[in-house]
Amino acid sequence: MIKILNKKFNPRIKARIRKNRQALNKNLDNFFEWVKGAELIELKECNTKEDPVRPELSNEFRTGYGRKIFGVKYQGEIHAVMCFAYTNEIPKSVEELEKFSHDAFLQSAMRDQNVGQIAIAYTVWSKKKGGGKLIVKEVFKKIKKSNHLNRLVTLSPLTEMATKFHSKNGAKLLQVNEDTQNFEYKVL
Numbered sequence: 001m002i003k004i005l006n007k008k009f010n011p012r013i014k015a016r017i018r019k020n021r022q023a024l025n026k027n028l029d030n031f032f033e034w035v036k037g038a039e040l041i042e043l044k045e046c047n048t049k050e051d052p053v054r055p056e057l058s059n060e061f062r063t064g065y066g067r068k069i070f071g072v073k074y075q076g077e078i079h080a081v082m083c084f085a086y087t088n089e090i091p092k093s094v095e096e097l098e099k100f101s102h103d104a105f106l107q108s109a110m111r112d113q114n115v116g117q118i119a120i121a122y123t124v125w126s127k128k129k130g131g132g133k134l135i136v137k138e139v140f141k142k143i144k145k146s147n148h149l150n151r152l153v154t155l156s157p158l159t160e161m162a163t164k165f166h167s168k169n170g171a172k173l174l175q176v177n178e179d180t181q182n183f184e185y186k187v188l
């Protein structure tokens with residue numbers, strides 16, 4: 001019986017595997033093509049309604065007190081966005097994020113220094129498969145090159161997506177808070 005089934009299904013299964021392999025290769029080709037031409041740029045603003053994590057934060061918040069918006073650009077279009085605040089402490093909430101980055105900004109102005117030593121990524125979203133991973137990689141390179149930033153930490157939502165995404169990209173869970181979690185991408 002098993003032999004008969006094998007004979008009947010094998011060609012169909014083989015054909016399906018061949019088809020899947022072809023589709024996978026095509027997807028990989030497309031993926032590497034767009035990843036090669038992509039670049040990390042600082043943005044003056046983003047479409048806050050598109051932000052699945054913190055849509056309530058305005059562009060004024062995202063660019064005030066030294067905070068920055070970065071995007072991955074490819075063929076004139078933004079495919080992934082990541083927003084940063086610079087602090088000297090790790091925030092457990094958006095309120096702390098606002099306070100700590102505000103404090104770091106004022107301290108830096110007084111001492112004529114750069115703003116904060118810790119880069120806090122408080123939101124990331126991707127519009128094209130692979131965009132998320134790519135923006136993390138590019139941001140990591142940029143921070144490694146910088147003279148004053150020595151830590152890259154996230155303020156992430158308590159979702160499975162965030163946990164999987166950051167763990168897969170090599171970050172370590174630092175702490176779980178009331179309604180956020182912090183991951184760290186080790187720079188040093």
Ligand SMILES: CC(C)(COP(=O)(O)OP(=O)(O)OC[C@H]1O[C@@H](n2cnc3c(N)ncnc32)[C@H](O)[C@@H]1OP(=O)(O)O)[C@@H](O)C(=O)NCCC(=O)NCCS
Pocket residue numbers: 052053123124125126127128129130131132133134156157159160161162164165168
């Ligand atoms: C998380 C996100 C940025 C990933 O970027 P991406 O370009 O889509 O995908 P990448 O190829 O870089 O990474 C994919 C990985 O993210 C994780 N992921 C993506 N979607 C997921 C989901 N619905 N559930 C669980 N994990 C998910 C997985 O680890 C996945 O790996 P896999 O495809 O091998 O399973 C993107 O899915 C997104 O914009 N999500 C909504 C915003 C969000 O929740 N951001 C929070 C992260 S702090």
